[in-house]
Amino acid sequence: MRYRKVPDETVRRLPLYLRGLRFFSEQSPDHVSSKILAEFLGINPWQVRKDLSYFGEMGTPGVGYKVKTLTNQNQRILRLDSVHNAVLVGVGNLGSAVLAYQGFRTYGIEIVVAYDSSPAKIGSKINGVEVKDISEMWQLNELDIDLGIISVPGGAAQSIADELISAGIKGILNLAPDYIRVPKKIKVISIDIAMDFARLPYYIPAS
Amino acid sequence: MRYRKVPDETVRRLPLYLRGLRFFSEQSPDHVSSKILAEFLGINPWQVRKDLSYFGEMGTPGVGYKVKTLTNQNQRILRLDSVHNAVLVGVGNLGSAVLAYQGFRTYGIEIVVAYDSSPAKIGSKINGVEVKDISEMWQLNELDIDLGIISVPGGAAQSIADELISAGIKGILNLAPDYIRVPKKIKVISIDIAMDFARLPYYIPAS
Incomplete structure (x- = not known):
């Protein structure tokens, strides 16, 4: 239908x-x-x-x-009646919070692999998800993954987005405080917690 | 004007x-x-x-x-031409990410105190912000704080919101995956990363 x-x-x-x-x-x-x-x-x-x-x-x-x-x-x-595999890039505090959060599974979204550049994190597992070396992201091509989560620090998001797209990712959740440019066929949803927070004072009466 | x-x-x-x-x-x-x-x-x-x-x-x-x-x-x-003090409740991965993030300051929002229930965290400082015992949240009344960030696990947000409001908080950024009920004069902005992520497959062509 x-x-x-x-x-x-x-x-x-x-x-x-x-x-x-x-x-x-x-x-x-x-x-x-x-x-x-x-x-x-x-x-x-x-x-x-x-x-x-x-x-x-x-x-x-x-x-x-x-x-x-x-x-x-x-x-x-919403096309959530089938399972979607996702990759997460950047396992800092925010990335770890996302990996630990079970909320995605209830929507049929499964984070299957994560990447980071820190030797201390590479090889570890967070919530069952293996953290791999970011220099091996090209291997994503061989996996059946169409969604990506970017949780790297500000300034690094564009190059990660470019890499994800060339590895076949079609939709990106951007949690970095950067605006990223992508080809028209790629969908980006950006969340910038500070920008949402900055709307609050507007609604608050002066005391 | x-x-x-x-x-x-x-x-x-x-x-x-x-x-x-x-x-x-x-x-x-x-x-x-x-x-x-x-x-x-x-x-x-x-x-x-x-x-x-x-x-x-x-x-x-x-x-x-x-x-x-x-x-x-x-x-x-946006009423960002003066400084707004904020409190953060829940210093898990997500709360720690928020405390470590400098983005709020550029909008004139300063997180001045944090609360958690874990003895391992109470008394510590994260990015210069002291983590206090959640049972002492009533002391907020004495501070000049009008914004609150809720980053507790799902299920706990409503009671935290109630406490924040009775302590004089007028605007809440809710990062917990809960819908919270508040009096009309209180403004809530909710961010649920999973819900935003769940919109992505809609925009992705079937492969």
Whole structure:
């Protein structure tokens, strides 16, 4: 089944819905209303209804959406119904935190190998993932990996991105505080904790 | 000077502009065009012009925007023209990465104290920040701190948020994979690395 194109802003919220839907499926109701889902996720009910309209399935008035059906559709749209292998580059504090975090697995994403330049880290295992020498990153070509996580210090991200792309990586999660340039066919999602934090004072009344 | 209300989507991009403007001020041109700024930041020029229209100052056609003026206005709108003190709770891998990261200072945000429950960490200093016993968080009341960072494991964020709020914190950066409920006057910005990562496969063509 194909779905019509979903706007980026909706795609941004899809994993949030997935988390909410999983929560409700554990609580075991068959149906959930847009109102309850919205309240749980802290967004507007009309936004939920609009977003979910891209799924093809409408909720039943007074009853809501089928939790199980909606979960499956959400996973299919996000292409999370199959496992994706990922590589992580840069095993400092942030990289180690990412490796230790189990959250990716619940979305079908598996970090299978990590790279670092520090001799103290090369050869070690963190959370079951082997840390290899960054000079051997070209070997990625031989593995079935399409996602990369960049958690190197600022200034080093562009060259790592270039290497990942030439090794066949198609999507990059950039956790370094650098803007990176990539070919059009490559998708980059950047998280800069400082930039998100810098938005907070805007919302805080002067005391 | 007061500015008209800026939409959340624009506020989200303001720190990005600030980073771009600082880059250009280091390169020392007096003016920058929306086109060059847009290219550097990887967004549309029309989006840049629309966003910057909230600043009150318009660019000069054919010349562009004054880098210095725009930087100052951006900082004033974001309320980053004064220093904000912050507290961090949870000094695991992620919390340590945040403490080690210098990026906050460039936005005028200073982490002045950290809390953890682990006896091995209490009393230590990370990047000059003292780690205190989490049971003493009520003492925050006596300090001039309005921002909090939550970097505790999943499941623990809500109770930490409650404590921070009762100690006078007005804005929270939530790095834990939990949705937290707060009173309306409190602003929360949540970053869940796994949820951002889960959006990547959507953009990747099936191989």
